[in-house]
Amino acid sequence: MNYSDLKSALFILLLSSCATTYYPDVDFNPEYNFSQLQTFVVFDSYPADQSASKTLNRTISDLDNERVIKAITSNLQQKGMTTAEVDNADMQVRFQLVTKDRTRLTTYNSGYYQCWRCRGAYGMPAPITEVDIREYVEGTMIIDFVDPKLGKSVWRSVVTKALPSKVPVDEKQEKTQQLINAMLASFKAPVTK
Numbered sequence: 001m002n003y004s005d006l007k008s009a010l011f012i013l014l015l016s017s018c019a020t021t022y023y024p025d026v027d028f029n030p031e032y033n034f035s036q037l038q039t040f041v042v043f044d045s046y047p048a049d050q051s052a053s054k055t056l057n058r059t060i061s062d063l064d065n066e067r068v069i070k071a072i073t074s075n076l077q078q079k080g081m082t083t084a085e086v087d088n089a090d091m092q093v094r095f096q097l098v099t100k101d102r103t104r105l106t107t108y109n110s111g112y113y114q115c116w117r118c119r120g121a122y123g124m125p126a127p128i129t130e131v132d133i134r135e136y137v138e139g140t141m142i143i144d145f146v147d148p149k150l151g152k153s154v155w156r157s158v159v160t161k162a163l164p165s166k167v168p169v170d171e172k173q174e175k176t177q178q179l180i181n182a183m184l185a186s187f188k189a190p191v192t193k
Helices: 003-017 062-078 169-183
Strands: 025-028 039-042 091-109 129-147 152-162
Touching: 039 062, 062 091, 062 169, 129 169, 152 169
Parallel strands: 039 091
Antiparallel strands: 025 152, 091 129, 129 152
16 A cells, blocks of 8 residues: 555545434334335424414524425435325324533643743642533434324434534535434335335
């Protein structure tokens, strides 16, 4: 292996380490017959208020809401399912995003004290405790597959992760698609007849 090959391999390794990895928590009803599912409809979210006049997810913008719907639809269509009207769908897909403000507190002993007046040394050992406080927003994305006849969730995927502070607009759909693909990876496509 020459130097150029080694440099290329290290670059690919570095690039892949920057990718975000999601670890969804998936739960489902093992007695449910998923092979019967052929059509689906995606709802915005659970009703934000008790009136059925408007269903929307108040924690995300309309633009992000459309990105999630597009990503779910794309993923399920790639698995061989087709979209349908609400009354004709075999499965209802519902999602929601829950956010929570978090604080991470880290304390550590540096064991070193800066001493500019000390003779012959620029510092000396000392029991110094430093505190690092970081505030961030943690997001939990929940996707439920609901059987409209039962009125119950039969499959669920949940991902919780610290939300990035800024994502460029041109990358938002791609990042949303990556998240949805990871969340729906364990959902197997139905057997087509």
